[in-house]
Amino acid sequence: MSRDILVIAERRDGSLRQVSLEAIAAARTMAGEDGVVHAFVAGDALEPHVRRLLAAGADRVHTAARPAGEPYTAEKAFRDASGVAARIRPAAIVLGHTAIGREVAPRLAAALDAGQLSDVIAIEREPDGDGLRFTRPIYAGKAFEKRVFRREPWVVTIRPNNFPAPAATASDAADSPAVDSAVVPFEPDDVDLRTVVRGVVRRTAGQTDLAEAKIVVSGGRGVKSADGFKPLEELAAALGGAVGASRGACDAGYCDYALQIGQTGKVVTPELYIACGISGAIQHLAGMSQSRVIVAINKDPEAPIFKIADYGIVGDLFEVVPLLSEEVRRLAP
Ligand code: FAD
Numbered sequence: 001m002s003r004d005i006l007v008i009a010e011r012r013d014g015s016l017r018q019v020s021l022e023a024i025a026a027a028r029t030m031a032g033e034d035g036v037v038h039a040f041v042a043g044d045a046l047e048p049h050v051r052r053l054l055a056a057g058a059d060r061v062h063t064a065a066r067p068a069g070e071p072y073t074a075e076k077a078f079r080d081a082s083g084v085a086a087r088i089r090p091a092a093i094v095l096g097h098t099a100i101g102r103e104v105a106p107r108l109a110a111a112l113d114a115g116q117l118s119d120v121i122a123i124e125r126e127p128d129g130d131g132l133r134f135t136r137p138i139y140a141g142k143a144f145e146k147r148v149f150r151r152e153p154w155v156v157t158i159r160p161n162n163f164p165a166p167a168a169t170a171s172d173a174a175d176s177p178a179v180d181s182a183v184v185p186f187e188p189d190d191v192d193l194r195t196v197v198r199g200v201v202r203r204t205a206g207q208t209d210l211a212e213a214k215i216v217v218s219g220g221r222g223v224k225s226a227d228g229f230k231p232l233e234e235l236a237a238a239l240g241g242a243v244g245a246s247r248g249a250c251d252a253g254y255c256d257y258a259l260q261i262g263q264t265g266k267v268v269t270p271e272l273y274i275a276c277g278i279s280g281a282i283q284h285l286a287g288m289s290q291s292r293v294i295v296a297i298n299k300d301p302e303a304p305i306f307k308i309a310d311y312g313i314v315g316d317l318f319e320v321v322p323l324l325s326e327e328v329r330r331l332a333p
Contacts, residue, residue, distance in 0.1 A: 003091035019096030021165035044068040071197035097157035109155040140286030208242040215241030221248035222277015262287035280305025
C-alpha cells in the first residue's frame with residue numbers, strides 16, 4: 001500500500017537542518033513504492049531549501065514565505081503544520097526529534113487524533129505484510145522497543161543521525177525535478193496567535209549543532225575549570241565536531257547547560273564520541289551510548305565509562321587531548 005507522508009522541515013540560522021533531510025529518507029521508507037512524500041518548509045529565501053528537499057527525495061514541497069529572522073513559536077509552527085496536514089491528509093507526519101519536533105509533534109497528534117511515537121531510530125517493513133515496525137530506545141537507552149501503529153494517521157519524530165540522507169552536492173539543482181511544478185505555496189489561516197516572541201537571546205553561538213554533529217568531544221568534571229575546556233574545543237575544531245559536556249561539568253559552572261548531554265540534556269548519536277574526564281554515570285550514558293564509536297579518556301582505569309567505550313585511554317586528559325589534536329592536524333590533508 002502506498003501512502004502520502006508529510007515531513008515538517010526545520011531551519012536553523014537560515015539553513016535546513018540535516019535531520020529534516022533524514023526525515024525525508026524515513027518518509028520514503030514509510031511511503032512505499034508509489035507513495036508521495038510531501039515536505040513543508042517556512043521562511044525566507046526558500047528556493048535552495050526546496051531544491052535540497054527535492055534532491056533528498058521529496059516529491060512535493062509546500063512553502064510558506066516569511067520575513068527573514070522571524071522567530072519560532074510552537075503555536076505558529078503547529079498552526080502551519082496542521083494547516084498543511086489538513087490540505088494533504090497524510091497517513092503520517094514526520095519531524096526531527098529536536099526541541100521543535102518535541103513541541104510540535106504531540107500537538108499535531110492530539111489535533112489529528114493520531115498515534116505518536118518519539119525518538120524513532122529505525123523503521124522496517126513487517127516481514128508478512130504491509131505494516132511498518134518502528135524501533136525506539138526506552139529506559140534511557142538500556143533497551144529497545146518495536147512498535148506498530150494499528151490505524152492511521154501517525155506522528156513520528158526521528159532521532160538525528162539515524163536515517164542516512166544523501167549528502168548535499170553542487171549538482172543538487174541539476175538533479176532535482178522541475179522545481180516550479182513541485183512547489184505548492186501555502187498560506188496559513190489567519191488565526192489569532194496568543195504568543196508573540198519579541199527577541200531571542202542565544203547563549204551558545206557559532207558551534208555545530210550538538211544533536212546533529214558527526215563528532216562530539218565531551219568534557220566532564222575532570223576538565224576542572226572553564227579554561228579546561230579549551231583543549232577540548234581545539235580537538236573538536238581539528239576534527240570538525242562539536243563540544244558537549246556532562247552535567248557534572250555544567251553544574252560546576254565550567255560550561256553552559258546548552259552543552260549538557262544525557263538523560264536531562266541532549267541525546268546525541270554521532271559517529272565518534274570522545275568522553276574526556278567523564279566517569280560514565282548512567283544518566284550521562286542515556287544521552288550518548290548509541291554513538292557509533294566511543295573513545296574514553298580518564299585517569300581512573302576503573303571508571304565505568306570504559307565499560308561502554310570502544311577505545312579507552314587511561315591517562316590525564318590535559319596530556320592526551322593536546323596530543324590527539326596535534327596528530328589530527330598532522331594527518332589532515
Ligand atoms: P564525575 O563523576 O565527578 O567524574 C569525573 C571523572 O573525571 C572521573 O572519572 C575522574 O577519574 C576523571 N578525571 C578527573 N581528572 C581527570 C584528568 N585530569 N584526566 C582524565 N580524567 C580525569 N549527568 C549527565 O552527564 N547528564 C545528564 O543528563 C544527567 N542527568 C541527571 C539526572 C538526574 C535525575 C540525576 C540524579 C543525575 C543526572 N546526571 C546527569 C548526573 C550524573 O549522575 C553524574 O553526577 C554526572 O554525569 C557526573 O559527571 P562527570 O562524569 O563529569 O563527573
